[in-house]
Amino acid sequence: VALITGGDSGIGRSVAVLFAREGADVAIVYLAEDKDAEETKSAVEKEGRRCILVKADVSERSHCHKAVMETVEKFGRIDVLVNNAAFQIHSSDFGELTEEHFDTTLKTNLYGYFHMAQEAVPHMKPGSAIINTGSVTGIDGSKQLVDYSMTKGGIHAFTRALSGNLIGKGIRVNAVAPGPVWTPLNPSDKEADDVSKFGADTPMKRPAQPEELAPAYVFLASPHCSSYITGEILPVVGGY
Ligand code: NAD
Numbered sequence: 001v002a003l004i005t006g007g008d009s010g011i012g013r014s015v016a017v018l019f020a021r022e023g024a025d026v027a028i029v030y031l032a033e034d035k036d037a038e039e040t041k042s043a044v045e046k047e048g049r050r051c052i053l054v055k056a057d058v059s060e061r062s063h064c065h066k067a068v069m070e071t072v073e074k075f076g077r078i079d080v081l082v083n084n085a086a087f088q089i090h091s092s093d094f095g096e097l098t099e100e101h102f103d104t105t106l107k108t109n110l111y112g113y114f115h116m117a118q119e120a121v122p123h124m125k126p127g128s129a130i131i132n133t134g135s136v137t138g139i140d141g142s143k144q145l146v147d148y149s150m151t152k153g154g155i156h157a158f159t160r161a162l163s164g165n166l167i168g169k170g171i172r173v174n175a176v177a178p179g180p181v182w183t184p185l186n187p188s189d190k191e192a193d194d195v196s197k198f199g200a201d202t203p204m205k206r207p208a209q210p211e212e213l214a215p216a217y218v219f220l221a222s223p224h225c226s227s228y229i230t231g232e233i234l235p236v237v238g239g240y
Contacts, residue, residue, distance in 0.1 A: 001075040005029040006085035008037040010183025014210035015217045020047035027052045027071040058112030068119040080221045081120045083113040084133040090144040102147050109151035126170025131220045134177040156233050163231030172230040174220045179237030180207040203239030
């Protein structure tokens with residue numbers, strides 16, 4: 001049983017579908033896009049697995065509690081938590097990055113991961129795994145994403161620290177750090193010209209498709225593949 005935040009769209013959706021193909025029932029947490037969430041649900045069901053949708057804001061502790069409880073009530077357990085929801089808006093002028101914007105980024109990307117992990121861990125048995133979505137921006141920084149890069153670096157540190165904390169419970173904690181990926185996240189606040197060049201500065205000269213990220217999550221979720229791996233940040237960055 002996997003609980004995936006931001007599973008309605010992009011990387012989260014492709015992880016949900018590949019997890020289902022590997023035999024997981026999936027709970028999806030999403031913020032607002034009911035139609036997208038329904039599409040993910042039917043894609044999971046086409047793989048022959050069950051899917052529940054939980055509309056919740058991960059920046060709110062009570063919503064995270066609800067998401068975990070609904071998953072446990074429906075499926076009886078949680079084996080894998082994928083922390084993947086994120087807020088990202090570019091701001092080219094550092095002086096114009098508002099307190100409100102900064103707050104939303106930290107509340108979603110850091111508090112959200114913290115809340116979800118703290119709520120889920122009491123229900124996770126030895127052999128379970130947490131996978132966080134970091135980013136290349138958390139390694140290199142991105143000048144138009146100062147706040148977002150801060151949170152992604154924080155997620156990498158959170159992954160390493162939490163892995164040590166949970167090792168005694170037999171729960172592994174790792175992160176995937178994607179480079180540019182073709183999802184709504186970046187085009188949504190960029191001009192068409194910029195969008196057309198998205199990912200062109202990678203050695204592969206293109207962004208990844210979400211389906212090229214999902215196998216990394218399966219690898220880190222499955223004890224058959226990664227039982228001796230915890231606290232690692234796995235970059236999937238097109239050759240940077
Ligand atoms: P996406 O926009 O397709 O999906 C993000 C999802 O997060 C949204 O659909 C939404 O449901 C969810 N979300 C946002 N705020 C939320 C909140 N407060 N509560 C609950 N859910 C919320 O984007 P994506 O590219 O698939 O992003 C997935 C992850 O990958 C994110 O953590 C992002 O930072 C990371 N990432 C993406 C890229 C990229 O180029 N697309 C690169 C590096 C890292």
